[in-house]
Amino acid sequence: MSGDCSKRSVVVIGAGVIGASIAYYLARTGAQVTVIDRIGPSAGASGASDGSVSVATKAPGVLMNLAIRSREQYVGLADKGGVMQGAYFSRSTFLAAANDWEVAAMHAQADELSRAGVSLKVTEGSDIQKSIPCLASNISGLVEVQGEGHAVGYKVVDRFLRASGAKVICEASALKLQPGVKSGRGPTVQTSEGVIEADDVVVAAGLGSNALLPWLNLxxxxxQLIVTERRRSVYKLPGNFIFASYLLEKKKADVGQSVDSGSAARACALVIDPLPYDQYLIGGTREEDDDDQHTEFAAVQRILARAVEYMPFLGEMSVIRVFAGVRAATPDGLPYLGQVKEAPGLWVATGFEGDGICLAPLAGDAMARMMAGKDIPPGVEALAPDSPQRKRRES
Known part of the structure; x- marks a missing residue:
């Protein structure tokens, strides 16, 4: 990105993956960036993410198209000498199905991905177990989504922040915003450590953005997620596996008891993700309106039972960690990214839910382009926070 924001001072509120990416891309334009966080880098959702850089489960339309573009940006950033070299690696994502309604959902998503130009490989019947022997025989459908990737959240944050040269202030809570005025004075941020003035302020604080901009209504x-012990196995998964119940859960489809909506075991949408050093990340639940990071035995038990049902070799491994990540969701499923109308110098980049890792390069690049008055990638305009078309969730 080549716009010029030389000597422009910008405060980014939030040191997660979105805030860090914005700091990096703004610094490339010459901006002087300060990042503040109430705890520190990756202390929120970015530090409890699965690291998936994937378009496989994205809703068709704006989000899928932007994810495809951001995925391509990661590849460029990971080139020799790039900021993500050694932190991002390519792999496939596999959509799997074990019953008729999962097969239908899997094929519907595959059709959307194909129309968007994503490379796929469909495998069915006995050919599934021939290609990946560790899968149980009850898996009846498999779609390999090619050209995907993985990047650990805290590593992405660290790389972006270090490369940006931004001043990072930890344990500084943003308490109040004062927008700028059209005559030229920029906004100010009242923090627990004092007042900071800047030409521009970007609110990228996840759920904490609500306290500063309540109208966002995040x-x-x-x-809830599980990490296994490190153990070598004769089996090696060629990528992460997402079962089609995940797609249905995202769409809030009515599938009866199959996703256990509202049960004591929580809604389970199975994802099995091979990690470096012969470990597996297994998830997870999708729980609305719960910002508590505790875990529940019944939910963990259900997740593990499903994982072992479809990949029996996992039953030989021990669990070493169980944790919960809490993400900021928006009413229409699209993140907020853009300038706040009638508030000079105030910008927002939040509500990315589980898409923050994937969309981070796109979001940072687009924000820097907007501030520099440059063209933005097609579709970004749909994320404008004040668009009258955006849905507002009833309180």
Missing amino acids: WPRRG
């Missing part, structure tokens, strides 16, 4: 969505 709400929490929690997911």
